[in-house]
Amino acid sequence: MTVSTASSAVHITPVVIKTFLAHGKKKALKYKNGDEAEESRDDIFFDEAFNIVKAFIEMGTKNTVESLQAFTNTHVPAPYWAAVSPLRIPLSCCNRAADLLIDWFDPDELKHIVGGERWWQVRGMDGLDAEWITEKEFIANVEIDKSRKLSDDEEDILKMESLDRVMLYIHGGGYFWGSINTHRYQLIRFARKIKGKVFAVNYRKAPQYPWPCPLQDVLAAYLYLINPPPGALHKAVPPSKIVFAGDSAGGGLALTALTVLRDLGLPQAAAGVLLSPWIDLTHSFPSVMKSTETDIIPPHGFLAKPSPLWPIDLLPGKDGRARESITGPPPKPGHADTLEPTQDRLDAEGDSGDASSQPQKDMLEDNSIPSTDTDDAVLDIDFEPKPPKVLMKDSTAVPLELCAQIQLYAMNEQLTHPLVSPVLQGSLGNLPPLYIMAGDGEVLRDEITYMAHRAAHPKDYPVRKGALESERQRRNAKQFTEPTKVHLQVFDGMCHVLTVFTFTESAKFAYRSIAEFVKHVTDNDEEHLARNPFPELHRPPSDLENEFSEHRTRKKKSFFRRNKREEPLHNASEPQDTGLYKEAVETLANEILADGVPGTNAQEVKETIDPGTATRDVPNVVMIRERVDLHGKTRPMEPKEDMEVLQLPKESICLIKEDPCMRWLKGQEEWDRTFRRAAKRAEKKRIKLRAEAERVLNNAKAQGLITVDHPKTPSRPQRLASHQRSTSDTRVNRTIQEDRRWGPLDLGDESPPPSAIAKRTDTREAIALLKKSIYHTAPITHETVPKLKHSDAIRAAFDPHDDPNRPPKQSVSEQQVYPTMLPWHGVRMWDQLVGYFMRESTRKAADKAASSGKQISSTIKGIVDTASPGGSGTKLPETKIKEQNAYTKDKESNGVRAVGLNGHAGEANGHTDGMA
Structure with missing residues (x-):
């Protein structure tokens, strides 16, 4: 059974019933035992939503990667009250982004680590899908020039020019699923909160398009905003008005993109919002093992039912999925212990089977690596194993060596690259201000906390020497030493990406905090933000408008009936977030008064915060560290010296360790047993597909296909097919595209990852890409576009995945699926369910x-x-x-509970501030 709305309902319904019964028993037991400790899942609505999401992700691991991608990349119509305007970022922007990445990598890195500079530029679509998103009420009264004929979507894009705040959002999904459709309702909420617009990008996803394909697409989206190509409807957006934002994998991509822009000296965005960012793909931090029961992430990681696409090795080899390490050269195709192998090691690569096994402690002694410190003196440092070698707890044990790829996004040998796991960047200093959010119950909590402190205090948390093998990372560690301004919030009892659970008090507070941060960094100039990028320390405090003070309604049509009913434009509970935010501002003010601010006179700070003299911001605050309880109330985070994660030795960061490796191995072995027959069928399917790809290529050559290794000129005019075609056939675009640089036939000397679609011929999607490149939108390396052979056209007519009259549909990891019937998609069902939880939690x-x-x-x-x-x-x-009375009046005019000269908050009449 594939992942679909029907299968999801069948799988999740028993979970809903089971959760309801278990919840009642748990609450009764707590009441009987007199247990008054508050937990997040004491709320029946959160308990149900948590288990629904967890069950869906678990179901995804028991299906093929393609089916999960297709379900989560199915187009879902936007709500009628939202302005959602789709567009396509052209190939020219993608090419500019590729040039930036080529400049970032050095030639050896491109060859040995990335696998070349062409394969990741190959794509099936003629650009990159994206959307402008806002609420229609924000642009309802905007007038535009209608002298030229425009579609409704184009008119909305022009109207959105009146909104200057832009959130560039990068969705999450483990780097291999999810889309702008799965996140659209959250993005509409963000647009409303920031009173601006969101630009969402549907980047290519792994394993068909692994690293650095998604990173290229994110950079292309940013370049499209700040330097729009000819034909774009929007004007250039100043970088100071753009905020990068993303959740999970999207948060990791956002942070990585910010470091690339910094390294290349390009205009930086105003800030970054990182929501539970996944930034360590080696899973080296303790919370990965400790928090599996309280998070929605599967304990064994993202496994999948075998298909021709994934996993790469459908069946385990003679050594299984892992084996004891051997000394000598690294196993093919990677570089197990050094990022850039010496020539001697490359020459000896074929002799890896002759060496004997050694205990880990002996390997550590025998394999010191020459490294360069800050004084350019050559030292011998302890060997730091890189994937696929595993660091064992017992130093006398022989280390394990992985024989299968563990992440869909990147090969094992790439996991410690700073553009894959940005927690291992040479420096995270000199970045724009960051708002970073984590759930205390999520498996990624420790890596997020550690990364936030690394960014705010670059000198206190240096990277391990093994991560400084490349010249750029050594240079970054020396050059970027200025602290990045960071606001870190860790939410009690919350799981991964708590903003999904919009009905909880924690999420309401998070949305408000993010919105105020975005408004602050986009509304103030660079000089102001250098002193204070935090809206909580803005004096006088920002005027928090009550979005619900006016009685505004909208007409809502029933899905099945034509009758209309009146309902509030926004959920009536949402004023609560304003009150929570104001309380958080006061709590932070009290903390600053109590602890003081480094480099600032205490009396000056006191006068700054005092509402009687509030005329300027609180200056010189580098980092705000807060914990947030289940009701959205903040408190100071514990001292850094009391946090276990901040005491970890830097040498242990971003190494594959024994415990998470064995847990993954246990899960993969269980999947191998359960789906052994499916794996054998997929292997046979691969053989048939390779034969089909060979036939397609031979027929194309027979029909006139001619390619060249390099284009003769940088830009060529478009040419029609080598054989004359009917001019009435407007459904086929058979041209050579001057902006399409490379195709699947141009990668002879490159070594892309084995999962990459660009050089594969054993999946249905790879053949679709090959056909599109040959017959429809050829790159400039093609001399001709051959005519489709009659036998191929007949086969295509009977193939549901192909059509002889138009380009074949591309991979669901890139191209959205458009249902032929009126969709009632699971995403819309989730929104309806969340709406119900929202109403019920509001009533309570x-x-x-x-x-x-x-x-x-x-x-x-x-x-x-x-x-x-x-x-x-x-x-x-x-x-x-x-x-x-005077105190109350002054307090209300400042929009925040007053802080007296003694640093204490106002008493009775301060407790209801901001609660609409």
Whole structure:
């Protein structure tokens, strides 16, 4: 069964029932035992949503990669109240991004590590899918010139020019699934919160398009924004108005893109928002092993049912998926212990089977690597094993060596490259301000926390010597020493990418914090942000508008009925996030007053925060470290010296270690047993597909295909097919494209990863790419575009994956799937479910607030009665009442609970600030 809405419902329904029953038993047991400890999953709605997401991802691992990609890259129509305008970033922008990456890599790196400079530029589509997203109400009254004929989407793009804040969003999904469709509802929410627009990019995904393909696409999207090509509808967006944002894999790509721009001296974006970024693909941090029960990520990683596409080795070899390491040259095709092997090692590569096994401690002694320190003196440092070698807990054991690729995004030998695992960058300093979010219960918590501190304190957290083999990383470690301004928030009890669970108080607070950060960094100039990039320290505080003060409604049509009903434009619970944010501002102000700010006079800071003299920002704050409880209330993070993750030796960072390796191996062996028959069928399918690809290529050559190793000129005019075709056939675009540099037939001297579609001929998608490159949109290395042979056209007519009259559909890792029937997709079902949880959680919060309000009212009434003439208490002096009234008025005008000169917050009348 493939991944579909129907199969998801069948798989998830029992989970919903089981969760409901288990939840009731758990709550009853806690009540019986008098356990008052609060947990995130005490909330039935979060418990259900958590298990639904976890079950869906688990179901994905029991299906093929292609089916999961197709389901999550199926086009889902946008809500009618959102302005979502699709477009295609042209090949010219992709080429500019490729040139940047070629400049970033040195030639040896491109050859030995990346595998060449052509294969990752090969793509099936004529560009890159993207979307502009905002709410229609933001552009409803914008007038544009309608002298030329434009579509509704094009008109919306022109209207969006009135919005200057841009969030460049990169979606997550383990680098191999997900799309702009799975994240669209979240992105609409971001657009509303920042009162701006979101630019979302549907980058190519692994394993068909592994690293650095997605990175090239992200850079192409940024270049498209700041330097639009001819024909683009938008004007150039200043980098100071762009914020990179991404979740999970998208967060890792966002951070990596920011480092590339920094290294090349290109204009930097205003900031980065990293939501649970995946930045260590070796899984070397402790939380990877400790937090599997509290996270949605599968314990064995992202496995898959075998198919012609994945895994690369459908069946384990004679040594299994892992074996004992051997000394001597690294196993093919990678470089197990050095990033750039010496010529002697390359010459000896064929003799890897002759050496005997050694214990790890002996290998550490025998394999020191010459390295260069900051004084250019040559030293011998301890051997730091690189993938596929595994660091063992027992130094007397023979180290393991991986014989199968463990990540879909990159080969084992590439996992420690700083553009794959950016936590291992030579330096994370000199980057634009970063807002970084993590869940305390997620497996990536430790690597996110460590990365945040590395960025804010480059000198305190240097990278290990084994990561400084390349000249660029050595130079970066010396050059980029300025602290990056970082706001780190770790949310209690939350799992990976908590913003998915939009109905929780934690998520509401997170959305508000992100929105205020984005508005602050895009609304203030560079000089201002150099002093303070944090909106929480802005004085006077930003004016938080109550988005729900006006009674605005929208007409909502039922999906099945034509009747209309009125409902609030936004969910009525959302003013809660404003109140939570204001409380967080006050908490942070108190913390700063208590602890002081390095390099700033304490009295100056006190006067800055004091609402009576608030005229400037709190300066010189490098890092804000906060924990956020289940109700969105912040508190200071514990001291750095008390955090286990910050005490890890740098030599242990980004190494494949025994425990996570054995856990993956156990899962992969279970999958090998369960899907052994499927693997054998996939192997037979590969043989048939190779024969089909060979036939297609031979027929094309017989029909006039001519290619050259290099184009004769940098830019060639478009040419029609070598055989005359009907001019009435407008459905076929048979041309040579001047902006398409390379195709699958131009990679003879390159060594792309074995999963890459560019050089494969054993998958249906690879054959579709080959046909498109030959018959429809050939690169400039082709002299001719041959006519489709009659026998091939007849076969295509009976092939559901092909069509003789138009280019074949490309890989679902790149091209969206468009359903032929009215879609009721799982993404829309999830949105409906979340909407239900939102309404119910709102009702519960309202009931609780009403109950609390009655108690507060009676308490206040008692105080008033006591203080009034004739009361049993002492009446407040008149001067004191005036002071309190003045205090309240001043506090309300600043939009945040006041902090007195003694550093304490206001009392009774400060507790309801900002709660709409």
